[in-house]
Amino acid sequence: MEISNLPISPSHRGKLLAAGYTTLASLSSISPVQLAQELNIALQEAYDILKVTSESRNFESCNEGLGEGASLFSHSRAKTAWDMLSEERSLRHITTGSQKFDAILGGGIHCSEVTEIGGAPGIGKTQLGIQLAVNVQIPVDYGGLGGKAVYIDTEGSFMVERAYQIAEACISNTLDKFNFQGMDMRACQEKMQLNNFLSNIFYFRICSYTEQIAVINYLEKFLEEQKNVKIIIIDSITFHFRQDFDDLALRTRVLSGISLKLMKLAKKYCLSVSVLLFNQVTTKFTEGSFQLTLALGDSWSHACTNRIILYWNGDERHAYIDKSPSLPSAAAPFSVTCEGIRDALPQYKRARTT
């Protein structure tokens, strides 16, 4: 394997190549002290370089020893499809509050996947975000995930009073539902306290794109400390990348780097974390007319696992699944009420009397 394919800094790479070390094998019999002398770098840096190369070399030597026994499963994260099937079937989903919306999603928002939700202004993206941040906290006994939420706000549209209102409605609805089924109300009431609901939402306010990148880098450490986070909501991912961003190539690189990091987070804290990204709309000139499409361009449309588009159909709000690896394309109506996201009320047309 070539040295240029290893993750080392450009200056070290340049020095290694100038000294004649171009393949992994050429570094096999050199000590850190010797390397530091030859390349004229600090001893610690030589240790770091050899550490990066030694991992690959260890694999080579242990495979030569094993011979027949070596298999494709020696990589720690490789799994067979059968194991993944049983994992997927045991995954819980986060309910959105509207039954029809949940139905097209196959039960709710999937875990360990990155979902992008886009729509015109005023369609209800922030409302959906707050509803999900509350719904994820419903205890496991009552059909939820019993976890905490991270809300990263770039536009400043999160309103605490609204979160309070939605949490109140969620608690009373859950109590009603389970009271109806005959479960113990007192235990339920103790578990679902309004103050707990609000204290389990971790809120970050972001004011520039560098802060956004910094928060996403910090999230990994944060998730390790706060063990129980089950949803990360970024509202919205587009805001700081649309205006004043001159270098479009840099924007593409930064955004694809962000999406890879988020995918990695969703997979690492597997079975529990789902990431939700909100996107805005823009107009695009295609085939002679202006159409509304999601912002950030074509390259961003590949950065998510699922995509849901919210749109107006007459007077009703609808949700449409645009991209999903396992769900068919379908649309469902929903509405935003004072209690949060609920099913759309049926509209009765008055018969004409002539």
Add this chain to the structure above:
Amino acid sequence: MPPLGSLEQEFPIIDSNFRRFCASHGIFSVEDFLVNDLCALTGFAEREPMSEALKKGIAQVVSLMDRQHQPWLNGIDLLRDARGNKRILPTGCQGIDFVLQGGLREGLLVELVGPSSSGKTQVCLHAAAHVVDEQLGTVMFLDTGNSFSAERISSFLDHSSMSSSYSKVAKERRCCSVMNSIVCQPVFDIFELLDMLHQLGITLSHKVRSEGNKLCLLIVDSISSLITPILGGKDSHGRSLMISTGFALKRLANEHNLSVLVTNHMVGGEGGTLKPALGESWKSIPHMRLLLSHDCGTNMCTVSVLKHSSMVPSSQVSAATVI
């Protein structure tokens, strides 16, 4: 190529005297030998004391360099290899199999290009399910976007013709044994991918050949999401990593008789038309490029050939969507 000093352990002829002689002509590593005139160097060596040892040293270095190139093959060897070792793996999607003249051929790198939600991941999942269903070998799926869905694979297997005659218990057992032949690994970094391909090459060369369990299909979905964060900018290292990845994939395909399938997305080009991402340098790397497009109204996917190693790219086929 290592500097001459590190070769002393293995080849004692390359001692400090030899190295001093080479240094006096500006040669410090084996690579420097390649750019120097060897006849002139031998002439200089004759005039030195201990010229025999120096000439032996030069011959030793030249033999080291000779070991570095690939073995020569003639046309008959290549034909024999193509007919004997390189099978055709059908993907199960009729349109794609027709356009590829039978299916994915082992030893070749095929790229699927298409705008968002045009069916690229579905084609990859369907191909993986079909290959293990027909028991042609095992499949490795490198997933960069958490889009591998085991549920979808099991629904493909349920719908396939082979399983319709089994009872429920037998179906479950068959599903289990078949799905154990698909291995999925999430990859989120280009260096991780290169490392993985390197390790895969070593594993495959050490493994004893057993027909049923041999790896025959490698899918990378999608390779563009790993390369886009490093491409462009002031440094051209990103482009060299992209080319190295392409070469690593092609070398794996050729040496170990794998078929490699990668997916790529599209970006806006001149005049508003879409073109495949990753630029001009990537264009020549895959052996075949297929363009998928999804028509929202009729729910049909169209496959067309952008580049084919042995066919004129003008045929276009409509393929129905897989349910």
